[in-house]
Amino acid sequence: SVCDIGFIGLGVMGKNLVLNLADNGFSIAAFDLDASKVEDTIAQDMAETGLPSARVVGCSSYTELLACLKPPHLIVLSVPAGEAVDDVCENLIGAGIQPDDIVIDTGNSLWVDTVEREKKYHSNFILFSSAVSGGEVGARFGPALMPSGAPYAWTRIKPIWQAIAAKVDAKTGKPIERTKPGEVVNEGEPCAAYIGPAGAGHYVKMVHNGIEYADMQIICEAYQMLRDGVGLTSDEIADIFAQWNRGPLESYLMEISVEVLRHRVGADNTPLVELILDKAGQKGTGLWTAVSSLELGTPAPTIAQAVYARSISSFKELRVTAANVLQGPQISPFNELDKQNFIEQLHDAIYCAKICAYAQGFQLMKLAEKEHNWQLDFASIAKIWRAGCIIRAIFLQPITQAFARNPELDNLLLDDFFAEQLNQHQLNWRKSVANAALMGIPTGAITSALSYYDAMRCASSPANLLQGQRDFFGAHTFARVDKAASKKYHVNWSSAERDMVEV
Numbered sequence: 263s264v265c266d267i268g269f270i271g272l273g274v275m276g277k278n279l280v281l282n283l284a285d286n287g288f289s290i291a292a293f294d295l296d297a298s299k300v301e302d303t304i305a306q307d308m309a310e311t312g313l314p315s316a317r318v319v320g321c322s323s324y325t326e327l328l329a330c331l332k333p334p335h336l337i338v339l340s341v342p343a344g345e346a347v348d349d350v351c352e353n354l355i356g357a358g359i360q361p362d363d364i365v366i367d368t369g370n371s372l373w374v375d376t377v378e379r380e381k382k383y384h385s386n387f388i389l390f391s392s393a394v395s396g397g398e399v400g401a402r403f404g405p406a407l408m409p410s411g412a413p414y415a416w417t418r419i420k421p422i423w424q425a426i427a428a429k430v431d432a433k434t435g436k437p438i439e440r441t442k443p444g445e446v447v448n449e450g451e452p453c454a455a456y457i458g459p460a461g462a463g464h465y466v467k468m469v470h471n472g473i474e475y476a477d478m479q480i481i482c483e484a485y486q487m488l489r490d491g492v493g494l495t496s497d498e499i500a501d502i503f504a505q506w507n508r509g510p511l512e513s514y515l516m517e518i519s520v521e522v523l524r525h526r527v528g529a530d531n532t533p534l535v536e537l538i539l540d541k542a543g544q545k546g547t548g549l550w551t552a553v554s555s556l557e558l559g560t561p562a563p564t565i566a567q568a569v570y571a572r573s574i575s576s577f578k579e580l581r582v583t584a585a586n587v588l589q590g591p592q593i594s595p596f597n598e599l600d601k602q603n604f605i606e607q608l609h610d611a612i613y614c615a616k617i618c619a620y621a622q623g624f625q626l627m628k629l630a631e632k633e634h635n636w637q638l639d640f641a642s643i644a645k646i647w648r649a650g651c652i653i654r655a656i657f658l659q660p661i662t663q664a665f666a667r668n669p670e671l672d673n674l675l676l677d678d679f680f681a682e683q684l685n686q687h688q689l690n691w692r693k694s695v696a697n698a699a700l701m702g703i704p705t706g707a708i709t710s711a712l713s714y715y716d717a718m719r720c721a722s723s724p725a726n727l728l729q730g731q732r733d734f735f736g737a738h739t740f741a742r743v744d745k746a747a748s749k750k751y752h753v754n755w756s757s758a759e760r761d762m763v764e765v
């Protein structure tokens with residue numbers, strides 16, 4: 263029993279987290295049901311360090327893993343969300359895990375499952391969760407971590423998590439680069455902050471992914487506008503995105519979009535993107551975010567549109583059939599000046615839509631906080647998203663500042679900085695949405711964000727008529743603007759007098 267940490271699940275994420283932990287001086291006992299993954303992790307570790315023995319102890323069973331660890335045991339799981347997590351938990355119980363041992367679930371578990379699991383395994387061990395964002399490179403050189411669960415467990419995990427997490431330069435809000443095996447970063451602010459009790463961390467990671475879906479979709483819509491609207495090549499679009507990536511849109515997702523667009527394959531050097539089938543996959547976190555927003559009754563239409571866009575994409579055959587049946591408008595050719603304006607307008611549209619997607623995500627977390635009695639620190643959440651994670655962006659710095667200025671901010675749109683940004687760029691955003699509509703290019707995310715913006719700044723919505731309709735067919739009653747809000751009224755629509763009564 264010599265190792266600090268036990269690790270179960272050595273897929274791409276697991277293996278890279280193990281190597282990251284080892285770089286930071288932690289000793290690890292690692293296990294995977296697939297023994298070749300244990301061997302692979304050890305081989306990669308030795309190849310990277312050039313040492314004659316690995317920094318990782320390979321184990322071939324749950325019992326052996328527990329025997330390798332210092333008590334109370336600390337075990338990290340990197341297994342797919344769902345049944346696999348329970349399988350591992352049950353196996354650990356069978357292997358003799360103790361009530362003061364800590365098990366950390368790093369997958370994208372559904373947050374309610376985490377709440378249930380914490381209760382279910384309460385007498386067997388302490389279940390802690392910490393979603394990881396950043397893909398394989400993040401896991402290897404510094405992910406964003408969203409820990410939640412028993413505060414006692416956090417005191418034990420904190421130094422380890424802060425060591426392996428991505429780090430940010432506090433002044434600029436930019437990630438501190440770490441790219442080589444063996445390298446560690448001991449300065450800057452770590453992207454690992456305690457989120458709250460069981461479930462809170464997975465909820466926050468779920469919303470992170472919802473925003474990720476929206477951000478990706480917004481970029482993809484810009485790509486389609488430039489490809490089909492202006493007729494640009496993949497390389498030309500990459501050049502535009504690269505330029506955008508030097509301004510307020512600077513982000514990991516913009517950066518990787520440039521890389522994907524520039525990548526060429528085959529003897530004829532075809533841009534890879536032109537060979538990739540246009541059917542999007544999804545593993546569920548975006549959908550869960552949209553569902554949660556509907557359940558809590560807080561609008562997240564841009565996130566929902568991003569999920570719908572993936573659904574529509576999956577109906578490839580239907581779309582191909584419909585393309586031959588349904589007509590769109592003719593797109594007239596552009597002159598150079600039109601092109602420049604179109605591109606500038608699109609830039610601003612993306613920027614504004616992105617602000618709205620984040621505003622929706624943060625408002626959703628605020629509602630969930632109230633509903634579940636959590637105490638979320640939104641400035642801290644924005645802070646840990648500034649590096650390591652998939653939605654890392656320069657843009658997270660003003661969001662951090664907005665919530666630091668006002669921790670009770672109801673909606674990001676109301677922050678002075680963002681209100682001003684939207685005000686400044688909205689005309690171009692509107693022109694871009696109009697361009698898309700006139701050209702027949704689908705921009706569900708960008709357009710829904712504009713509707714959201716307009717609906718949110720609408721002091722007088724048309725829901726008065728809606729309440730009238732509801733009262734007409736279902737006697738659902740309505741409140742009146744000229745009476746106390748608590749009073750409810752109904753019109754006897756079927757009577758000749760149509761008299762109104764207070765109910």
Ligand code: 6PG
Pocket residue numbers: 370394395396397471474543544545546547548651652
């Ligand atoms: C991250 C990502 C990661 C993953 C999701 C989304 O933060 O590192 O969000 O968790 O890419 O599984 O995947 P889908 O696009 O397949 O839903």
